[in-house]
Amino acid sequence: MAKCIKVKYPNSRKAICALRAIRSKNAHRSGKQPVAIHLCGFCHVWHLTSHKPAGKVARQWNALI
Numbered sequence: 001m002a003k004c005i006k007v008k009y010p011n012s013r014k015a016i017c018a019l020r021a022i023r024s025k026n027a028h029r030s031g032k033q034p035v036a037i038h039l040c041g042f043c044h045v046w047h048l049t050s051h052k053p054a055g056k057v058a059r060q061w062n063a064l065i
């Protein structure tokens with residue numbers, strides 16, 4: 001089984017808080033940074049991701065973030 005080395009957040013609220021903090025801190029920077037959160041299939045907790053969600057999911061994230 002693959003071991004997940006990403007930072008773990010127990011719920012989506014905590015993940016979104018962390019995402020907001022990182023985004024405001026890195027607002028002046030360009031380059032790779034987390035843009036969304038996702039529920040991990042390996043560890044069943046939330047992670048930040050730099051992959052942009054698409055479609056319906058993207059609209060939900062925009063509403064949250």
Ligand SMILES: [Zn+2]
Nearest residue numbers: 004040042043
């Ligand atoms: Zn994981």
